[in-house]
Amino acid sequence: MSQPKYLTGDKAGIDEFLSRFDVFLFDCDGAYDCKTPTPKPICVSSIGVLWSGDYLFDKVPETLEMLRSKGKQLVFVTNNSTKSRADYKKKFDKLGIPAKVEEVFGSSYSAAVYIARILKLPAPKNKVFVLGESGVEQELDAEGVQYVGGTDPSFRRDIEPEDFTKLADGSALDPDVGIVLSGLDFHMNYLKLATGFQYLQRGAVFLATNVDSTLPMAHSLFPGAGSSSAGLVKAFGKEALALGKPSQAMMDAIEGKFQFDRSRTCMVGDRMNTDIQFGIEGKLGGTLAVLTGVSSKEEFLSEGAPTVPMAYVDALGDLVA
Amino acid sequence: MSQPKYLTGDKAGIDEFLSRFDVFLFDCDGAYDCKTPTPKPICVSSIGVLWSGDYLFDKVPETLEMLRSKGKQLVFVTNNSTKSRADYKKKFDKLGIPAKVEEVFGSSYSAAVYIARILKLPAPKNKVFVLGESGVEQELDAEGVQYVGGTDPSFRRDIEPEDFTKLADGSALDPDVGIVLSGLDFHMNYLKLATGFQYLQRGAVFLATNVDSTLPMAHSLFPGAGSSSAGLVKAFGKEALALGKPSQAMMDAIEGKFQFDRSRTCMVGDRMNTDIQFGIEGKLGGTLAVLTGVSSKEEFLSEGAPTVPMAYVDALGDLVA
Structure with a gap:
């Protein structure tokens, strides 16, 4: 397996990478990093791709606008089933992330699409x-x-x-x-x-x-x-x-909705064993890891790492930095 | 592994078998045999060792009295955690099974004994x-x-x-x-x-x-x-x-309460993979299978059966028939 390409600071590399794809799927699920369960778990705030808790990572809106200006289709993928896409859109608005309801793909919607269009x-x-x-x-x-x-x-x-x-x-x-x-x-x-x-x-x-x-x-x-x-x-x-990540039934449901070309689609995420694995198993054209989340660089650069992304950046905003 | 001894109709064999034990543990959990899940499960009534639904098997009270008259300690073991021993005693009374509260050992009591006397x-x-x-x-x-x-x-x-x-x-x-x-x-x-x-x-x-x-x-x-x-x-x-069957933590809890000699104790049950296994793993002196319940004779007499009781009877009442 080849080493993932490090794109932060590499403008030509970024342009070449982005040109390979028409569709970008973004992981939207934050996670807590909880350690030492006794006597009380110590958890750092929610971390992820686009935001951490209520904090939006640097240059996230600019990055999304840049991708849209290049005609890319964006899909925001979340496993949160208690919220509808409309509910999620409100959360995006509150955080200052420009998004449309049609771009949100939650696990509840995934289940509905699977039931109505596939099953x-x-x-x-x-x-x-x-x-x-x-x-x-x-x-x-x-x-x-x-x-x-x-x-x-x-x-x-x-x-x-x-x-x-x-x-x-x-x-x-x-x-x-x-x-x-x-x-x-x-x-x-x-x-x-x-x-x-x-x-x-x-x-x-x-x-x-x-x-x-x-x-x-x-x-x-x-x-x-x-x-x-x-x-x-x-x-x-x-x-x-x-019907949520990392199940491929969710990928099938996303495809059922957006009818995209998998070879021209890239999964963007912070977790190797869910997000990146989800993209690889779904035979997408590419995967991009961001280091603002759960998995560390060492995790996928180490000898014999089970899951290796195609490329990685320190933070999503590096795509426009 | 030796073949289990068939005791029904064998008075000398029964006397010899009973003489080996001071304590008898009885499984009390009925089960339904449910087949063919589509369109609707077909379930026969609860089957077990002492009763089937509301029907007490033939000569059960006589068998228990006979064992008591020989000075045997009886313990009625059940995984039902919603009922206390006192609740269970009421059920026994209703069914016409002579039993004392102290003889009932449910999984809730098992847990309490484990917490108070072992943990x-x-x-x-x-x-x-x-x-x-x-x-x-x-x-x-x-x-x-x-x-x-x-x-x-x-x-x-x-x-x-x-x-x-x-x-x-x-x-x-x-x-x-x-x-x-x-x-x-x-x-x-x-x-x-x-x-x-x-x-x-x-x-x-x-x-x-x-x-x-x-x-x-x-x-x-x-x-x-x-x-x-x-x-x-x-x-x-x-x-x-x-703390319920077939966990050995339940056996430890029973021992914590009754202080019995495992080598002089026999488990009586109808299910090979729970009751009989429970007795064998607990290194009890013996196990007795009854055929009024879930497991069939073929199941433990067949070549390479994983769990084989020491002896078996067609029904518990055969011990006094």
């Missing part, structure tokens, strides 16, 4: 039972996918003895549900878990928006979407197909 | 954060173990934005918690999950009453205790030490 179960048995927040529902709506569960208040209650009977005999189930979709659910409960498990036992397709084990929040780590679906995985004995 | 964390950091029902709390009370969480109504609510901050900075946590104990929780929610995860990140010992993936109820399968703890396992990235 395409025949009606009527193509309804979705949702475990998750309104972000999932908004994106299913956007793709015209019918669903039950989700934020429906009738599921936000304790399980009662008669629920066991009605779930077991199927009278509490919607016969048209053919898919169970699990995302990060701050309102998880046993009733939803048991309902989802009944649908799975009856043959429903098992999908997850993403399976990140943790969620960085408030300078600490909280249970992530993978933690929300873990109960179903344990009961059912099979993993869900994840 | 013995130094005070004050020996409090337990409970994810589970009142059965867990009753058994911790019985062993004088302090706990928080559990059925406390203040944890039965949605997580709020300020909870993230207070959990992250530790102000919502009890500094004396040194153990997280997860059992089957019909009132699971994200607040409890996030709280348990914070304690684990701060170094708490991670225990589970049991990790059964499913719970047979209403002639169907529902998420089991392993499904309740799966979210924590996924977030934390490590399995809990399970």
Whole structure:
């Protein structure tokens, strides 16, 4: 495997690199670096490609504008399933990142696109039972996918003895549900878990928006979407197909939406084992690592590194510096 | 490995077998046999060693009385963590099984005994954060173990934005918690999950009453205790030490309570891969399989069967027939 090319300060190298691509996929998920779990985890603030916590990295808007001025298509990829693309756009606005709703590609939208454009179960048995927040529902709506569960208040209650009977005999189930979709659910409960498990036992397709084990929040780590679906995985004995990074089902969904040429597409990210791996496995034309995030230069430059990007910069803004 | 001895109808063989043991451990967990998941699982009623659903197998009370008359210690072992020993005693009474509270050994009690008599964390950091029902709390009370969480109504609510901050900075946590104990929780929610995860990140010992993936109820399968703890396992990235079968931690806890001689103890069960395996790994003097339950004779008589009991009977009542 060849060594990744270092582009910071190399104007000719940058121009040549950018000319190879029409589409850039940007990782948008920050992460905390948490160490020493006893007695209290010490976590540095959210780090990533575009921002760190509430701090936008230097020259990020200029870089994005430069890419747009060259006619590049930008796609902002995030595993956060609780927010819809419209919700995410608000976050971008707040941070000062110029972006359009159509450029945001979250794992909830990824799941909706996968269900509507790739899976395409025949009606009527193509309804979705949702475990998750309104972000999932908004994106299913956007793709015209019918669903039950989700934020429906009738599921936000304790399980009662008669629920066991009605779930077991199927009278509490919607016969048209053919898919169970699990995302990060701050309102998880046993009733939803048991309902989802009944649908799975009856043959429903098992999908997850993403399976990140943790969620960085408030300078600490909280249970992530993978933690929300873990109960179903344990009961059912099979993993869900994840529609978030690094699952290639997300790449297929992005392609289903943007119809891009993979050989002319570049993944930009800070994590070797998720972002860069995602681009390599997706057979994209290129990958670009930024060093403002989780993975260090040593990690992918070392002898026998499992994942090596095509090129790297110290920070995204170096592309216009 | 020698062939198991068939004892049904062999009075001399039964007498010789029984004379080898002072203590008999009985599996008490029924199971459903569910097949063909699509379009609807077909489940036969709960099957087991002592009963099937609400039906007590033939001559079970007589068999238990016969063993008691010979001075044998009986222990009824169950992974059901939602019920205390007192709750279970009521079930036994209803079914017509003569039993004493002291003879019941459930996974919640197992966990309490393990915490109080084996783990013995130094005070004050020996409090337990409970994810589970009142059965867990009753058994911790019985062993004088302090706990928080559990059925406390203040944890039965949605997580709020300020909870993230207070959990992250530790102000919502009890500094004396040194153990997280997860059992089957019909009132699971994200607040409890996030709280348990914070304690684990701060170094708490991670225990589970049991990790059964499913719970047979209403002639169907529902998420089991392993499904309740799966979210924590996924977030934390490590399995809990399970205090139920087939974990040997349960055998240690039974020994911690009854102080028995393992070589003079026999495990009686219907499942090769849990009950019989539990006895063999526990280096008990013997194991007795009954064929009224999950495993068939062919399963352990076949060439190269992974788990072989010392002896077997068609039904438990054959010991007095």
